[in-house]
Amino acid sequence: MKSCVLIKQVPDGDSPVVIADDQVSLKGEGITWTTNETDGYALEEALLLKEAHGGEVVVCTIGKDSALQVVKDALAKGADRGIFITDPKFDNLDSFGKAAIFAQVLKDENFDLIFSGLQSDNSSNAQTGLILAEFLGTSHATMVIGTEWIDESRIKVNRELEAGWFRWTELDFPASLTIQSGINKPRYASLRGIMLMKKKPIATVTAEDLAMDEIPALSHIKKLYVPRKTKETVFISGSPEEIVTQLTDKLENEIKVL
Amino acid sequence: MKRGGDFIVSPVDKGWVFSREQFTEDHKMFVEAVREFGRDRVSPVKEDLNKLNRDLSREIFREMGELGFLGIDFPEKHGGLSLDKVTTTIVAENLMSGGNASLLVTFSDHTGIATLPIIWYGSEEQKAKYLPKLANGEWMGSFALTEPGAGSDVMSAKVTARLNEEGTHYLLNGTKIFVTNGSWADTSVTFAKVDGKYTAFILDKNCEGWVIGPEEHKMGIKGSSTCTFFYEDCKVPVENRLGEVGQGTAIALNVLYTGRYKLGATTMGGSKYALNIALNYAFEREQFNRPIAEFAMIKRKFAQMVVRSWEADTICYITVGSIDKAMENIKPDDPDYYVILQKIIEDHGIEASLSKVVASEAMAYNIDEAVQIFGGAGYIEDYPASVMYRDERINRIFEGTNEINRLIIGSTTLKKAILEEIPIREMIGERETNWIPELALAPEFPLYKEAQVIEYSRSLLFYVLNQLILKYGQDLKNEQWALEPLANMLIALAVMDTGFKRCRLIPENDANRSATEVVVKLSVMDHFEDLYSAAIDLLQLVSKGTDSRVHLDKVEAQKKLLDYVPDRIACQQTIVDLLYRHKQYFLD
Ligand SMILES: Cc1cc2nc3c(=O)[nH]c(=O)nc-3n(C[C@H](O)[C@H](O)[C@H](O)COP(=O)(O)OP(=O)(O)OC[C@H]3O[C@@H](n4cnc5c(N)ncnc54)[C@H](O)[C@@H]3O)c2cc1C
Numbered sequence A: 001m002k003s004c005v006l007i008k009q010v011p012d013g014d015s016p017v018v019i020a021d022d023q024v025s026l027k028g029e030g031i032t033w034t035t036n037e038t039d040g041y042a043l044e045e046a047l048l049l050k051e052a053h054g055g056e057v058v059v060c061t062i063g064k065d066s067a068l069q070v071v072k073d074a075l076a077k078g079a080d081r082g083i084f085i086t087d088p089k090f091d092n093l094d095s096f097g098k099a100a101i102f103a104q105v106l107k108d109e110n111f112d113l114i115f116s117g118l119q120s121d122n123s124s125n126a127q128t129g130l131i132l133a134e135f136l137g138t139s140h141a142t143m144v145i146g147t148e149w150i151d152e153s154r155i156k157v158n159r160e161l162e163a164g165w166f167r168w169t170e171l172d173f174p175a176s177l178t179i180q181s182g183i184n185k186p187r188y189a190s191l192r193g194i195m196l197m198k199k200k201p202i203a204t205v206t207a208e209d210l211a212m213d214e215i216p217a218l219s220h221i222k223k224l225y226v227p228r229k230t231k232e233t234v235f236i237s238g239s240p241e242e243i244v245t246q247l248t249d250k251l252e253n254e255i256k257v258l
Numbered sequence B: 001m002k003r004g005g006d007f008i009v010s011p012v013d014k015g016w017v018f019s020r021e022q023f024t025e026d027h028k029m030f031v032e033a034v035r036e037f038g039r040d041r042v043s044p045v046k047e048d049l050n051k052l053n054r055d056l057s058r059e060i061f062r063e064m065g066e067l068g069f070l071g072i073d074f075p076e077k078h079g080g081l082s083l084d085k086v087t088t089t090i091v092a093e094n095l096m097s098g099g100n101a102s103l104l105v106t107f108s109d110h111t112g113i114a115t116l117p118i119i120w121y122g123s124e125e126q127k128a129k130y131l132p133k134l135a136n137g138e139w140m141g142s143f144a145l146t147e148p149g150a151g152s153d154v155m156s157a158k159v160t161a162r163l164n165e166e167g168t169h170y171l172l173n174g175t176k177i178f179v180t181n182g183s184w185a186d187t188s189v190t191f192a193k194v195d196g197k198y199t200a201f202i203l204d205k206n207c208e209g210w211v212i213g214p215e216e217h218k219m220g221i222k223g224s225s226t227c228t229f230f231y232e233d234c235k236v237p238v239e240n241r242l243g244e245v246g247q248g249t250a251i252a253l254n255v256l257y258t259g260r261y262k263l264g265a266t267t268m269g270g271s272k273y274a275l276n277i278a279l280n281y282a283f284e285r286e287q288f289n290r291p292i293a294e295f296a297m298i299k300r301k302f303a304q305m306v307v308r309s310w311e312a313d314t315i316c317y318i319t320v321g322s323i324d325k326a327m328e329n330i331k332p333d334d335p336d337y338y339v340i341l342q343k344i345i346e347d348h349g350i351e352a353s354l355s356k357v358v359a360s361e362a363m364a365y366n367i368d369e370a371v372q373i374f375g376g377a378g379y380i381e382d383y384p385a386s387v388m389y390r391d392e393r394i395n396r397i398f399e400g401t402n403e404i405n406r407l408i409i410g411s412t413t414l415k416k417a418i419l420e421e422i423p424i425r426e427m428i429g430e431r432e433t434n435w436i437p438e439l440a441l442a443p444e445f446p447l448y449k450e451a452q453v454i455e456y457s458r459s460l461l462f463y464v465l466n467q468l469i470l471k472y473g474q475d476l477k478n479e480q481w482a483l484e485p486l487a488n489m490l491i492a493l494a495v496m497d498t499g500f501k502r503c504r505l506i507p508e509n510d511a512n513r514s515a516t517e518v519v520v521k522l523s524v525m526d527h528f529e530d531l532y533s534a535a536i537d538l539l540q541l542v543s544k545g546t547d548s549r550v551h552l553d554k555v556e557a558q559k560k561l562l563d564y565v566p567d568r569i570a571c572q573q574t575i576v577d578l579l580y581r582h583k584q585y586f587l588d
Helices: A037-053 A065-077 A095-109 A128-136 A191-197 A240-254 B025-045 B054-066 B085-098 B101-114 B116-121 B124-135 B248-284 B296-327 B337-347 B349-379 B384-396 B402-418 B424-432 B448-478 B480-505 B513-542 B549-562 B568-582
Strands: A002-006 A009-011 A033-035 A056-062 A081-085 A113-117 A139-151 A154-160 A166-172 A175-179 A202-205 B160-163 B169-180 B187-194 B197-204 B210-215 B226-237
Touching: A002 A037, A002 A095, A002 A128, A009 A065, A033 A037, A033 A065, A037 A056, A037 A065, A037 A113, A037 A139, A037 A175, A056 A065, A056 A095, A065 A081, A065 A191, A065 A202, A065 B025, A081 A095, A095 A128, A113 A128, A128 A139, A128 A175, A139 A166, A166 A175, A191 B025, B025 B054, B025 B085, B054 B101, B085 B101, B085 B248, B085 B296, B101 B116, B101 B169, B101 B187, B101 B248, B101 B384, B116 B124, B116 B197, B116 B248, B116 B337, B124 B197, B169 B187, B187 B226, B187 B248, B197 B226, B197 B248, B248 B296, B248 B337, B248 B349, B248 B384, B296 B337, B296 B349, B296 B480, B296 B513, B296 B568, B337 B349, B349 B384, B349 B402, B349 B480, B402 B424, B402 B448, B402 B480, B424 B448, B448 B480, B448 B513, B448 B549, B480 B513, B513 B549, B513 B568
Parallel strands: A002 A056, A002 A113, A056 A081, A081 A202, A113 A175, A139 A175, B160 B187
Antiparallel strands: A009 A033, A139 A154, A154 A166, B160 B169, B169 B226, B187 B197, B210 B226
């Protein structure tokens, strides 16, 4: 079985969020970078399946120079090789653009399973794994909280639905699974794993290597800003009818959400 | 560096030192891996680990074994990684991110004194039998040396061993006390006199007559096991004798060097941890309508805490980096590998003791200030400072009390001078007339003045040492009134000298360089004062009954030439501004 795990480097939760001068990205200064949390679970799930059923685990990321570290960390934990996609042209892409690039890079690898985290901690779109499935024409499942191997061509997955409901589904290979946190207990890198990491191959892919004239995008970040906090409290009093009238008036005309 | 004691004789413009700025990519990834483990695995259960929880402690211990944290020093052939000493220091330092000192004591005891004797002196059979399970954490080790009548005076031991009539077993009798990991351990390296000759043995669970007493009730590190061992005709197979009959003293002393620099590593990590928890609290706690972090008296504490942590970090990594450098060309499969390693570690005896003293005292200082910053909450068990305050205290007692380590620093320096292992005598002559030598540094070098202060300090040390040798000769090693201040001078010089050399090697465009320069300035201010006052005390001591003015005039005249005017508050302000911007210790 051949698996790919998509991982993303994201700012650590405690890092200071400072918007850069371009107003569409964050200042790198002072940020501690780390592997996106659910991607860690995705990697662990791929490694567990490999340990039980054999095969290869490839990790792949799109990111700036610093993002090479998440590939190395995954190799130290047991992945077999890495693909590092990097180019200034690939900065600030939306999920659609990223999935398009992943599809281009991964299409000839013929992976049986592509794992990714449910969503990224910094942009929380929860789209990439899905769109990639569409591009590659694979089956897919989101919010996967359990897997069960069937045979060389099928897998059973438990999907988390809403309100505490779950559902087991069977998928044919190739499939793209987006993994929910808590599905397993991600391992720590061992010292030996770190030492072995250096011997594992990492292929670097840049815009030049890809036959893509233009990277598609369906959304653009126009401006990042810190949500404004106002501490104004207005008390509405009167009979229930009066309160409703005043409230709808405020929602409609002042706050303009109705 | 590379030779132990090098900091005494190499001027600041010469000499190489190792520091974390020279970590390899592997080292950096080890740091992150251990921190992740500490943060995610240990920290969430750190309170449970304080309750003498055998099962949980062993479970985590086992996991550490699987991750390779226990087998760093072990040969690859026997389940270890044969890695450098820098890595052992990295792991010990960063496990403190778990915030639990008891676990660290368990860990350090196991990876240091409990297993090194087997690695260094064990026969092939002994290594094959014990090391793989001790490396992967299936077994836990211990080291039983101290006896009721033999603490600091290790050699006054009374436990005996005699061969049984069949010649198959040694029968041990007597008592060992305060054994770390005592009731959890599967093995113990212990010591007993065979016909009066101190000899080492490996005990394991098959040895009948190894009786383990109840747990001690301790002031701190309550989550680690400490017991008495009673040997009642304890049957140890002859093949479990470690090394030769009579080799026990050498074995004990040699592994203790390692225990010391390892304790330096854990306490250095602890000093940063204490700083960080106090900092978090100071930002959150408001009094007089602002966070207490904004008060200058709190700021001053933090500035000093940063400097103490940085100094401990410097000394610890310089020590292990120097040992690694000296071992650079020796292959782990060299049959003499461990013999050479021990010689080199013994040669770094001064540095090992320095690491222990400087780092354990940095941690003590930082935790004391942390309790103060927490205020009343510092005294309440629900907050982290009080536990740390109690846990910290043991570090100045075990692995050789800090008094004993000061004796080692002073007397080993004396020995190295007399045996001319390092050119101290030569330097005494050279510096007599040239107190502040020309330095290969541009006068606009930002720490030029500090460089001169350090060189003056070095000359002052030589001047005082010479007076001491003239007065006491070799008996100096028994003159504690003199030896302690001398050790304090050596400690002060070591901190200033190695700090300067480390800073100078940081590239000028490195983000930490300018901050480090300010740290060095403050560090030199503090330690120069210590060194100078110890020197005056010693000169008064040697002049007893005669006129000390001859000495004092000389010392003061040379000091005047320095024209050194410290600007302490400005340095403290700069450091604390940087600390507050980073919101944690920022020079890692
Ligand atoms: C929690 C804990 C765990 C321990 N773990 C172990 C272990 O695993 N294995 C083991 O073998 N031991 C262990 N010990 C023992 C420890 O190493 C000793 O307690 C320590 O070496 C001091 O010995 P002592 O207690 O007999 O004190 P003493 O030697 O009686 O010292 C008392 C005081 O006198 C001072 N003093 C002693 N001699 C001199 C001197 N020549 N000059 C100046 N001052 C002097 C000391 O510095 C100290 O201040 C442990 C102790 C504790 C408390």
